[in-house]
Every structure is written in C-alpha cells, then in structure tokens.
Amino acid sequence: MISEAELKKLSFKGAPKVSGALPGPKTKEIWDQSWKYESPTRVGGTYLQFVWNEALGATVSDPDGNIFIDMTGGLGVNNCGHNHPKVVETVIKQAPKLMHTLDMVNPPRAALAKRLSEIMPPGLKDNSFTVFDTSGSGAVDTAVKYAKMITRRTEIIGFQGAYHGVYGHSLGLTVSPHYRVGYEPFVPNIHHLPYGYCYRCFIGAKYPDCGMACARYVDYVLNTPYTGITQPACVIVEPIQGEGGYCPPPAEFFPIVAEACKKAGALFIVDEIQAGFGRTGKMWAIEHWGGVEPDMIVWGKGVSEEIPLTGVTIKAEYQSKLEVGSQPATFPGNALACSIALKNIEIMTDQNDELMKRAEIVGEEIMDIFRKAQETSPVIGEVRGKGFMMCVELVKNKGTREPINPEKSFGLMISLMNKGVLNFVCGRYGNVFRFMPPLTTPKEYFETAANTFVNLVKEQEKDLMV
Numbered sequence: 314m315i316s317e318a319e320l321k322k323l324s325f326k327g328a329p330k331v332s333g334a335l336p337g338p339k340t341k342e343i344w345d346q347s348w349k350y351e352s353p354t355r356v357g358g359t360y361l362q363f364v365w366n367e368a369l370g371a372t373v374s375d376p377d378g379n380i381f382i383d384m385t386g387g388l389g390v391n392n393c394g395h396n397h398p399k400v401v402e403t404v405i406k407q408a409p410k411l412m413h414t415l416d417m418v419n420p421p422r423a424a425l426a427k428r429l430s431e432i433m434p435p436g437l438k439d440n441s442f443t444v445f446d447t448s449g450s451g452a453v454d455t456a457v458k459y460a461k462m463i464t465r466r467t468e469i470i471g472f473q474g475a476y477h478g479v480y481g482h483s484l485g486l487t488v489s490p491h492y493r494v495g496y497e498p499f500v501p502n503i504h505h506l507p508y509g510y511c512y513r514c515f516i517g518a519k520y521p522d523c524g525m526a527c528a529r530y531v532d533y534v535l536n537t538p539y540t541g542i543t544q545p546a547c548v549i550v551e552p553i554q555g556e557g558g559y560c561p562p563p564a565e566f567f568p569i570v571a572e573a574c575k576k577a578g579a580l581f582i583v584d585e586i587q588a589g590f591g592r593t594g595k596m597w598a599i600e601h602w603g604g605v606e607p608d609m610i611v612w613g614k615g616v617s618e619e620i621p622l623t624g625v626t627i628k629a630e631y632q633s634k635l636e637v638g639s640q641p642a643t644f645p646g647n648a649l650a651c652s653i654a655l656k657n658i659e660i661m662t663d664q665n666d667e668l669m670k671r672a673e674i675v676g677e678e679i680m681d682i683f684r685k686a687q688e689t690s691p692v693i694g695e696v697r698g699k700g701f702m703m704c705v706e707l708v709k710n711k712g713t714r715e716p717i718n719p720e721k722s723f724g725l726m727i728s729l730m731n732k733g734v735l736n737f738v739c740g741r742y743g744n745v746f747r748f749m750p751p752l753t754t755p756k757e758y759f760e761t762a763a764n765t766f767v768n769l770v771k772e773q774e775k776d777l778m779v
C-alpha cells in the first residue's frame with residue numbers, strides 16, 4: 314500500500330496555513346470581479362467566499378497564499394488527487410498530439426471504452442459499450458433517453474432526496490426545490506419513490522423491523538396494477554445518495570429494487586457520478602450490494618478528474634436497440650480527457666498503491682473519530698458512509714432529530730474555512746457535513762480536518778441547538 318510519506322509528497326506541505334482574515338485582499342478582488350461578470354447560478358452561491366488558485370493532492374491554495382485541506386474533493390471529482398504527477402505527465406504527452414475530435418473515434422477514446430467495460434461490475438463487465446458525454450447532467454439525460462428508446466416506454470422512476478443534475482431529464486429527477494423552483498415544467502412521466510434513508514425513514518420505522526418498506530414499495534408500485542405506473546422504462550438511483558445526505562441504504566435495498574425492475578421489464582440504472590470510481594473503497598459503490606447487476610452505470614467526475622468527461626456504460630445486448638447516429642454532440646470523447654481517464658484508472662487500480670483498500674481502512678479510522686465525538690455530543694445525530702464518502706448529520710436534538718438551522722451550517726462551514734478546511738454541506742435540510750477528500754489524502758491531513766470539525770462542533774454546540 315502506498316506509504317504516508319509518498320502521499321505527503323503529492324500535497325502541499327504544512328497544510329492548513331491561514332494567516333489573517335478571510336477572504337484576503339487578492340481573493341476578494343477576484344471574487345468581486347466574478348460576481349459582476351458571472352451568473353449568480355453557479356456553485357456555492359454567496360456563502361463561501363473562496364477562490365481556487367493552485368491545487369495539489371489534497372490541498373488547495375487561494376490567491377493570498379493561504380493553504381487549505383480539501384475535504385470537498387471536487388464533490389467526487391478529485392479521487393486521485395489534484396494534479397497527480399502521472400496525470401500532469403499524460404497531459405504534457407497527449408496535448409501536443411491530439412485533443413478535439415468532434416465526437417469521432419480517436420485512439421485514447423477507443424481504448425477507454427474497452428477499459429471501462431473491463432472495470433465494470435458483474436453484468437456489465439466485459440459485456441458493455443459506452444456513450445461519452447461532457448457533464449453528469451448530460452450523461453443522466455442520455456441514460457434515461459436511451460432507456461426510453463431501448464424499452465420503447467416512457468415512464469421514469471427516481472427517488473426522493475435524489476440529485477442527478479440540472480438539465481432536462483436530470484433536473485426532473487433532482488428533487489431539491491432550490492434547483493427546481495422557477496425552472497418548471499419538467500420532463501413528464503417522472504415519479505419519485507422513497508429511498509433507503511433510515512435515519513429519516515419515510516414511515517418513521519426502524520431498520521430492520523421496517524421490513525424494508527421503502528424497497529418493497531418500489532416493487533409494489535412497479536409490479537402491481539392500478540398504481541399509476543404502467544410502462545416503466547427505467548429506475549435510476551444513486552448507490553449512496555450524495556446531495557441528498559450521504560445515505561448508504563441497508564443491504565437488502567438494491568437487491569429488492571433490482572429484482573423489482575427485472576419483474577417490471579424496467580432498466581436498472583445506477584448513477585455512480587458522485588459515489589463511483591473508487592471513492593467508497595470499491596470501484597463502483599453498487600458493488601457493496603453484492604449480486605446486483607445494473608443495466609447501465611452512469612459515471613463522471615472522478616473518472617477523468619481534471620478535464621470534463623462523463624458517460625454511460627450500457628449492457629451489450631442493448632447496443633442494437635439504439636438508432637445509429639441519433640445523438641451526435643460536439644465535445645464528447647475528447648482525446649485528452651480520455652487519455653487522462655485511462656491514466657486515472659491505472660492509478661486507481663495500481664496493485665502497489667491500493668488506494669481503494671486504503672480508503673476503506675483509513676475511512677473507518679476517520680469515522681471512528683466522528684463516532685467517538687457522537688457519544689458525548691448533543692448535536693451529532695448520525696455518522697455514516699463508506700470509504701472516503703462519509704458524513705456527520707447535525708441535529709438540534711438527538712431525540713427529535715430536528716435538523717440544525719441551515720444558516721448555522723453555513724456558519725460552521727465558514728468557521729472550518731477560517732481554520733483551513735474546505736467543506737460543502739449537503740442533505741435535505743442542509744445539515745449534513747460530508748468528508749470526501751481525494752483518496753491520496755495523507756492520514757495526518759484527514760485527521761486534522763476531522764478533529765478541527767469535531768472541536769468546532771463542540772465549541773459551537775449550544776448555538777447549533779438553537
């Protein structure tokens with residue numbers, strides 16, 4: 314396994330290092346310029362006044378020279394770490410040769426499609442083909458469109474708490490009012506069913522006494538007459554809900570849902586955009602639920618990391634059901650992005666580094682820091698996750714589970730930034746602090762970030778309960 318000394322060389326030394334009040338003067342100037350000339354709809358809104366200047370491994374610097382430990386990991390993008398030297402070397406080699414090829418065949422693209430098939434979970438492994446895209450939203454849209462064409466049906470099943478993107482079908486599947494209000498109407502025939510989020514169970518039951526009511530309800534709706542859904546084309550689901558609050562469902566959830574899809578003749582689509590590509594300790598998060606075979610995997614973020622590239626990898630038997638040339642696009646399958654993706658796969662599967670195994674081991678050790686704090690904290694409601702995809706859900710009251718006020722979450726996020734730790738909250742109530750740094754994060758940095766969070770929660774706990 315890669316040593317801590319080697320990992321430290323991949324990040325800036327001496328993080329975190331913050332001097333003076335944030336934002337510093339150079340950061341402020343660039344921030345103000347961006348707010349004048351850019352759309353206010355972009356990520357992060359107004360609350361986290363941060364400007365990225367340089368990044369390395371698990372660390373980021375701002376224009377004023379402050380260095381931060383990056384617990385956001387690009388929200389699942391920087392799995393191999395910012396600017397990994399092997400990726401930088403790939404860019405230097407490939408860029409002078411070939412980059413753009415107008416969604417047409419190029420050698421790295423053809424090699425990547427083959428390699429993706431090799432690293433897929435059972436069912437798709439060596440039995441799949443890929444369509445490339447340039448954003449996660451686009452890839453989700455493609456997956457659902459293709460499910461419609463393959464099945465010649467129109468109904469789409471998603472989940473409450475889901476995030477799949479912000480355009481077309483993906484926006485219809487995303488449930489946050491923040492992303493929906495004002496953008497109606499949505500693509501028709503999209504239905505949302507309850508997800509396996511046990512801490513906030515839709516019927517207030519307790520696992521396992523619940524009898525897996527959420528998954529059984531999916532089966533009921535898909536496979537019972539008169540439920541209002543007659544012709545389901547697909548069920549699309551995140552293996553661990555990301556924006557919805559980092560919720561890994563119980564062991565029985567996906568086997569029941571996948572079986573329900575099979576019975577109903579609906580395609581089972583797994584959106585691995587945030588949870589996939591090694592982040593949870595396995596190449597694809599759905600592999601934690603053994604025996605489940607997706608018909609499609611939607612991937613993005615971490616696969617090509619530094620340059621946008623996403624896609625859908627689909628069971629081979631459906632290739633002949635798609636109309637040739639029916640979805641042309643300008644940018645997908647860019648030769649540079651595909652070369653980087655091939656390199657990232659090499660890094661992620663390197664038998665000597667064992668980044669995924671390390672994520673499982675170190676992930677548990679860090680979660681133990683949070684679990685220990687939970688024992689005495691009146692506001693740490695739940696600690697959950699897998700590998701380097703973990704979270705702490707904060708509540709005003711552990712008995713009622715009432716979420717902390719979102720304004721307090723933002724305040725805590727800013728306190729963390731002032732201490733040199735970058736973090737983005739998630740969750741249906743904006744009260745879930747997610748920790749998802751690169752898999753190359755030195756343990757010392759991860760521990761520093763976790764302890765900084767725990768200490769701040771302790772310091773602010775009275776205020777958080779109000």
Ligand SMILES: Cc1ncc(COP(=O)(O)O)c(C=O)c1O
Nearest residue numbers: 448449450476477478555586587
């Ligand atoms: C599960 C999931 N699906 C889809 C998307 C959309 O990806 P993108 O932001 O690249 O459009 C995201 C983004 O966070 C995601 O987490």
